[in-house]
Amino acid sequence: MEPTIFGPGPITGLNTLFATPVAKRSSRPVMGVERQSRERENVALTPEIFNRLKGADWENIRPALVTHVVYRARNYGLRSGKCYAELIRGNAPQDIADEVIKRVLSGVRPWDPERGELLPYLKLQADGVLDALFDSAAARHESLAPGASSGGNHDEHSGTDDMIANAAMPVSPPEDQIHASRVIGRLFVETQSDPGAQAILTALMDGCEPKTRFLAEELKASPDDITNGLKRLRRRALAEEGK
Amino acid sequence: MRDTPKTEAALLARLVDLFDEEGPTSSDEIDVELRAAGIDPVELRASTGAVLEAAVKASPFDWRNRAAAERAAAERAFSESSAPTRAPRGEIVAEIRKILDRLSALGSAQLVQVHCRNFEKSTDEDLAGLLAELRFLEARQRGPDGK
Numbered sequence: 001m002e003p004t005i006f007g008p009g010p011i012t013g014l015n016t017l018f019a020t021p022v023a024k025r026s027s028r029p030v031m032g033v034e035r036q037s038r039e040r041e042n043v044a045l046t047p048e049i050f051n052r053l054k055g056a057d058w059e060n061i062r063p064a065l066v067t068h069v070v071y072r073a074r075n076y077g078l079r080s081g082k083c084y085a086e087l088i089r090g091n092a093p094q095d096i097a098d099e100v101i102k103r104v105l106s107g108v109r110p111w112d113p114e115r116g117e118l119l120p121y122l123k124l125q126a127d128g129v130l131d132a133l134f135d136s137a138a139a140r141h142e143s144l145a146p147g148a149s150s151g152g153n154h155d156e157h158s159g160t161d162d163m164i165a166n167a168a169m170p171v172s173p174p175e176d177q178i179h180a181s182r183v184i185g186r187l188f189v190e191t192q193s194d195p196g197a198q199a200i201l202t203a204l205m206d207g208c209e210p211k212t213r214f215l216a217e218e219l220k221a222s223p224d225d226i227t228n229g230l231k232r233l234r235r236r237a238l239a240e241e242g243k
Numbered sequence: 244m245r246d247t248p249k250t251e252a253a254l255l256a257r258l259v260d261l262f263d264e265e266g267p268t269s270s271d272e273i274d275v276e277l278r279a280a281g282i283d284p285v286e287l288r289a290s291t292g293a294v295l296e297a298a299v300k301a302s303p304f305d306w307r308n309r310a311a312a313e314r315a316a317a318e319r320a321f322s323e324s325s326a327p328t329r330a331p332r333g334e335i336v337a338e339i340r341k342i343l344d345r346l347s348a349l350g351s352a353q354l355v356q357v358h359c360r361n362f363e364k365s366t367d368e369d370l371a372g373l374l375a376e377l378r379f380l381e382a383r384q385r386g387p388d389g390k
Contacts, residue, residue, distance in 0.1 A: 045304060047304060047309075050302065050304040054295075054299055058291050058292075058295050059288060059291055062287070062288075062291045062294065062295075063273055063277070063284060063287050063288055063291070064268075064273060066277065066282065066287060067266065067267055067273045067276045067277055068266055070276055070277060070279075070280040070282070071266040071267060071276055072263065072266075074276075074279070074280070075259050075262045075263055076259075078255075078259055078262075079255060079256055079259040093280065093282065094282070094287065094290075098294055098298070101294070101295070101298055102298045102301060105298045105299060105301075105302045105304075106298075106301065106302045106303060106304070107302070107303065107304065176252050177250060177251065177252050179252075180250070180251040180252035180254070180255040181251045181252075183251075183255055184251045184254055184255055185251075201254075201258070204248070204254060204257050204258060204261075205247065205248065205254055206245065206247060207245030207246050207247035207248070208245070209246075210257040210258070210260045210261050211261075211264070212261065212264060212265075215261075227265060230261050230262060230265075233258065233262075234262050237258075238279070
């Protein structure tokens, strides 16, 4: 088996990322995605739950978890224009997934069956690690630029107030804007032969809320049609970026 | 009022938000995604057994680790409870008999049988050790709430 594009790198920094409990996050979107996280409750692993974990369908759960890590990392790479191997700091997706599994089995991140199925919980734990890795990558590239649009009511603010407000708002660095422009431009060209996919892009551009059900409503399509259209868009976007 | 994305980066972010909403679910989709990342799904599945075995073995809840932890905890509890007894021999024997009676009432007939003996033939040290052991056993039988 040839080395993956993620490389065989060590689990650098993973222990640190797991050291912090998955606390309830603020409502501030993480890289444009609002993630709901469980509050850290006083849940403990019991022998009964441990036995249930041992008997879980790991043959299917583990590949699904590794895939989730890959999927999200590739999406983030698409969003940011960065190589997703760099985003997850050279850790193999399997390592991230296996570390999550180990922590759940050891009780460090105890699963409570009363609150839901195992795989969604594992994905949530993996999301916590990935978000921290992505945030770290973003922090290296975020810039504060005065003069960026604040979206506020300019009539009510002095020029000085605007500058102060704008200075506090992080904006995408120029290379991210260039990357996005390239991806979106190509997608519009590529989807000329795919009206369903292009309609999704147009609806988003027109301000439709980025949720499958709202798009289905707006485009008078079924949720399945929207889901399939999104899959086609993602394939095209990733193919274009060589990711 | 609609919130239209102000930049292409904002539009791309919304598009990726949608991608994040749902990921691969079927085996075929999973295999495609894994292969795109250079991961062999067959090898991944084949390695799952070993990975899980290692994770289970490393867990403090695995019987191997629990046995060692429980033994260590019991040893600690025993050494804490077995303070040296300086009472006269008669008092020690009397307390031993009382504990044996209580253990019998708790349904611990086997324990009582094992420990019932002709105390006249035991040395003072033996009796002190037996008393410490019985105190420890009684506490374990009653549990953390003392019942």
